[in-house]
Amino acid sequence: AQSVAQPEDQVNVAEGNPLTVKCTYSVSGNPYLFWYVQYPNRGLQFLLKYITGDNLVKGSYGFEAEFNKSQTSFHLKKPSALVSDSALYFCAVRDSAGNQFYFGTGTSLTVIP
Amino acid sequence: EAQVTQNPRYLITVTGKKLTVTCSQNMNHEYMSWYRQDPGLGLRQIYYSMNVEVTDKGDVPEGYKVSRKEKRNFPLILESPSPNQTSLYFCASLPGWNTDTQYFGPGTRLTVL
Numbered sequence: 696a697q698s699v700a701q702p703e704d705q706v707n708v709a710e711g712n713p714l715t716v717k718c719t720y721s722v723s724g725n726p727y728l729f730w731y732v733q734y735p736n737r738g739l740q741f742l743l744k745y746i747t748g749d750n751l752v753k754g755s756y757g758f759e760a761e762f763n764k765s766q767t768s769f770h771l772k773k774p775s776a777l778v779s780d781s782a783l784y785f786c787a788v789r790d791s792a793g794n795q796f797y798f799g800t801g802t803s804l805t806v807i808p
Numbered sequence: 809e810a811q812v813t814q815n816p817r818y819l820i821t822v823t824g825k826k827l828t829v830t831c832s833q834n835m836n837h838e839y840m841s842w843y844r845q846d847p848g849l850g851l852r853q854i855y856y857s858m859n860v861e862v863t864d865k866g867d868v869p870e871g872y873k874v875s876r877k878e879k880r881n882f883p884l885i886l887e888s889p890s891p892n893q894t895s896l897y898f899c900a901s902l903p904g905w906n907t908d909t910q911y912f913g914p915g916t917r918l919t920v921l
Contacts, residue, residue: 701850729909738812738898738912739851785850794858795866796841796910800850 697722699788701799708776709807716771716802718786728769729787730760733801739785745769756780776806810835812913814899820919821889829884829916831899837911838904840882841866842874844895845915851898857882858904889920 698721708714720726727746731739743754750762760771769786786799812833821827833840841856843866853866857876871893873885882901886893896917900910 704848731912736915738914739900739910740912741909744909787851794839794856794864795853797853797867798843798851800848 697788697790697795697797699786699797699799701784701786701802703802704800705803705805707805707807710778711775714773714776714780714804714806716784716786716804718769718771718799719767720769720786720788720797721767722788722790722797724790726769727789728760728762729789729796730754730758730769730771731785731787733783733785735782742771742784778806778808780804781806810911812899812901812911814897814913814916816916817914818917820921822921823890824888827886827889827918829886829897829899829918831882831884831913832880833882833899833901833911834880835901835903835911836879837901838879839908840876840899840901841910842872842882842884843898843900844868844893845898846895854884854897889918891920894918894920 700719729744730742733739743752745752745762753759784802789796815830838859842854843851845851852868855874857863899913902908902910
């Protein structure tokens with residue numbers, strides 16, 4: 696069965712420090728991986744995706760993510776956190792043969808001034 | 809402006825009273841989908857549609873119906889709502905290739921009393 700795990704419900708980081716939001720996945724076939732961000736009272740916004748190629752993917756707002764096939768992980772990272780990065784982050788996966796999307800439970804990121 | 813719209817944005821209803829949440833996209837996307845978001849459970853896919861007149865169940869289809877008579881519209885129907893369907897609902901669309909990102913609507917907060 697396809698699944699996505701975000702092991703941390705909450706991540707706190709000081710402004711200016713690097714941040715990491717973790718995601719691991721389980722899919723059959725090649726995974727297509729996505730990160731989305733949700734601000735309060737808003738829909739989800741796309742940040743970045745991994746389809747194939749370079750394991751380090753760069754996305755919007757200075758975010759990047761590293762695909763690690765052996766660890767089945769796709770952690771979201773940013774070198775220097777901003778207070779405005781505080782939001783709910785979702786990892787999602789779609790397997791190459793299927794038509795469904797699977798989301799993690801979300802990680803609430805708080806950047807402390 | 810390219811967008812996904814949902815109506816209503818907020819709805820309070822009573823058990824058993826049929827309701828429809830509309831979803832419309834103006835991007836000529838083939839794929840449309842409905843999700844519900846619940847605390848601690850993330851987003852779960854209810855139904856999706858690969859194209860007009862083609863719909864499939866997601867992970868949590870029980871108690872919901874959908875139709876796709878036109879490419880732009882994908883209404884979600886609750887024939888007999890129950891309190892366990894109280895949730896935040898999102899509609900999403902994407903062009904059709906499985907590598908594409910989804911565009912999300914603003915959400916509909918439904919309360920069933």
